[in-house]
Each structure stands twice: as structure tokens, then as C-alpha cells.
Amino acid sequence: xxxxxxxxxxxxxxxxxxxxxxxxxxxxxxxxxxxxxxxxxxxxxxxxxxxxxxxxxxxxxxxxxxxxxxxxxxxxxxxxxxxxxxxxxxxxxxxxxxxxxxxxxxxxxxxxxxxxxxxxxxxxxxxxxxxxxxxxxxxxxxxxxxxxxxxxxxxxxxxxxxxxxxxxxxxxxxxxxxxxxxxxxxxxxxxxxxxxxxxxxxxxxxxxxxxxxxxxxxxxxxxxxxxxxxxxxxxxxxxxxxxxxxxxxxxxxxxxxxxxxxxxxxxxxxxxxxxxxxxxxxxxxxxxxxxxxxxxxxxxxxxxxxxxxxxxxxxxxxxxxxxxxxxxxxxxxxxxxxxxxxxxxxxxxxxxxx
DNA sequence: AAAAGATGCAACCGCCGAGTG
DNA sequence: CCACTCGGCGGTTGCATCTTT
Numbered sequence: 001x002x003x004x005x006x007x008x009x010x011x012x013x014x015x016x017x018x019x020x021x022x023x024x025x026x027x028x029x030x031x032x033x034x035x036x037x038x039x040x041x042x043x044x045x046x047x048x049x050x051x052x053x054x055x056x057x058x059x060x061x062x063x064x065x066x067x068x069x070x071x072x073x074x075x076x077x078x079x080x081x082x083x084x085x086x087x088x089x090x091x092x093x094x095x096x097x098x099x100x101x102x103x104x105x106x107x108x109x110x111x112x113x114x115x116x117x118x119x120x121x122x123x124x125x126x127x128x129x130x131x132x133x134x135x136x137x138x139x140x141x142x143x144x145x146x147x148x149x150x151x152x153x154x155x156x157x158x159x160x161x162x163x164x165x166x167x168x169x170x171x172x173x174x175x176x177x178x179x180x181x182x183x184x185x186x187x188x189x190x191x192x193x194x195x196x197x198x199x200x201x202x203x204x205x206x207x208x209x210x211x212x213x214x215x216x217x218x219x220x221x222x223x224x225x226x227x228x229x230x231x232x233x234x235x236x237x238x239x240x241x242x243x244x245x246x247x248x249x250x251x252x253x254x255x256x257x258x259x260x261x262x263x264x265x266x267x268x269x270x271x272x273x274x275x276x277x278x279x280x281x282x283x284x285x286x287x288x289x290x291x292x293x294x295x296x297x298x299x300x301x302x303x304x305x306x307x308x309x310x311x312x313x314x315x316x317x318x319x320x321x322x323x324x325x326x327x328x329x330x331x332x333x334x335x336x337x338x339x340x341x342x343x344x345x346x347x348x349x350x351x352x353x354x
Numbered sequence: 355a356a357a358a359g360a361t362g363c364a365a366c367c368g369c370c371g372a373g374t375g
Numbered sequence: 376c377c378a379c380t381c382g383g384c385g386g387t388t389g390c391a392t393c394t395t396t
Contacts, residue, residue, distance in 0.1 A: 014366075050381090052366075056364090110362050
């Protein structure tokens, strides 16, 4: 059966509401109360669909609405509730007085969803949260382009199907789909974890998923500390060992171009390999365009440290690269304490995926 | 200064379930 | 049970605004 439209749409106005319309609607509802949305426009003298009136009232005109930016607490609440309820925006909104489902949904889509997604190729229940730096407005980001390319290919559905729940209070996040790229197999994949030591030096621990071992390389010494910390790279790199040479990608690039096949073999796109072989592609520092691209020869960690940058305080702050540059401390607190068990989970997952 | 294009958000669309006669 | 209305919801779109080149 074909459903009747909620109201006769011919001749009805669409698009942005004017101040006059807002006033009419507000006055009418103040006088008559909410409800009877179907008949409301006619009674109030509005050339609008009843649903449109309802939406305008609920999302914008209601007196109890809280306008303005979301607080750290609210953001934290959204993250936690989304982990539990998924995209049940109305349910989430019911826990946030003064906020509407639409507002929360928009906030999620424009702010939070891009901050949070897990590693693709992940098959266990453990996951990693990663928060690519928020990009300023401007020219195309990889993230945006990826999303754009996925439009029309039910990307949302894919993400919804891949929502995972995580350890403790961690958020459930949509997984980015596999990039449709040609594959090539490589010998192994390593994660390099950067850690600052008490004496000011830093170490890089290499963890491989094929040999399951760690080794540690001193990365810098006192005096270089400040410069290095200012470089604004946080978190693990992923290193591809290719025929004796190395390809080191930052996490974002790894996310975009690498994936794990069912066999457990890690794969990287030809495109990325050709453009970056033997190059360390560092995280870009978004705010002042500082890039940290570094040429790196095979196994030359001294050269890596001299030009690249390092995350400090591994236990507490490794995951701070997940957050926006300026606000990571606040955001971190808002999520509650992030312990090294997340790091351990990440490493566990990595090792278990081989 | 202009163009390109990303971003944020208000508003729309279509579907669904509850309620009613 | 059926047909239908209504309210509510989540996903999507359109456009003004903003940033970058």
C-alpha cells in the first residue's frame, strides 16, 4: 500500500524557516500546546508541513534547548552512550538535557565519528581507538575524500555492521571499509612504539607480528627532547619490511592503504608502496602545516629519530595523538582514565593477528 | 582576490511502530 | 485482522560559511 503523505505538500513552503514563521509557530504552541502536528500548520496559518513544524519546534524553538558548543562532559557522555546504544540518537539525547537527537547526530557525524574508528582487518573483539587530527576547513583531506568515494556504496551500512564493543569503557566505533586496492604481500608488519625515558631520551620498541619479538632502540638524547616533542607526532608507526628495505607509514596512511587478509598476511596498496617506499611518512602537524616526512634507509633508526618525532609518556599519553592537538588533555580526562591496558590491548591485538 | 572544496548544521525524506476505528 | 493516521526516528541532503591554495 502506498503511504499517504503526512500532509498535502502542494503549495507548502520548504527550506529554512524565517523569523516570522518561527514567531507564529512559537506563539501557537505556547497558546495551544504541542501535538496535533498534522493540523497545526493550518490552524496556525503556516504554509508548512506538520512534520516540518514539529521538527522546527523540537530542534530549534523549544525553550529548554541548550544552545552552543558541547561541553567535554557532554562529549564524553555521547561517546559512552554511543558505545552502548549505537545510533539511537533519541535515546542518547534523553541523557543529555537540552540537546536534541538531531543536534547530537550532527555533532557525532561532524566531530566525533571522524575522530574514532578502529583498525580495519580486525577480527577479534579487541580494538584500537584512533582519532585522526581534526582538519581545518579547506582543501580535500584524505578522510573526506575517502568518505566521498564511499558514498553510494552503503558505507554507513558497512560501518554499522562493524560496530564493536571494546574493553572496559572504551567506545564502540565503526570500522572503515577495506580500500578497493590491488594487493601485494610483504614479509612482515611492525609497530614501533615511541616512549620517552626519565633521562629525556626516547626509545622505540619494535613489535612484529610475524616474529613476535620486541627490540628497543634509543631514539634521542637529552637536549633534543624539546625539539622532538614539539614535532607533534603521537603514537605508533607501522613499519612494513619489504625485501630488506623498510616502508614506514603513519597510522592514518596505514589505515588508508593497508589491510589484513584472512590469511593474516598484511597487504599494502601498490600506490602507497610506490610513492613511499623507503620514506617515513610522519603525521602532519595540522595547525601550522609542519610535516615530518623523513627519508629513511633500511633499519636506520638514528636517522629516523633525528628528523621524526616521538610520543612521550607511553603509558598515559600514547593515545593522546588520538585527539585534537590543543585539547587532548581535556578530552583525555573527559573519557576517564586511559590506562596502559589500552596500549596492551592494541599490542595484544597486533600480535594475535599474525 | 578568487576559486576550490571542506565543514557544520538545519531541514527533509522515508520508514516504522503504536494507536484507533 | 485490516486500513489508516500520527508521531517519532535515523539517514541523508542542501547550502551558507569558512579555510586553503
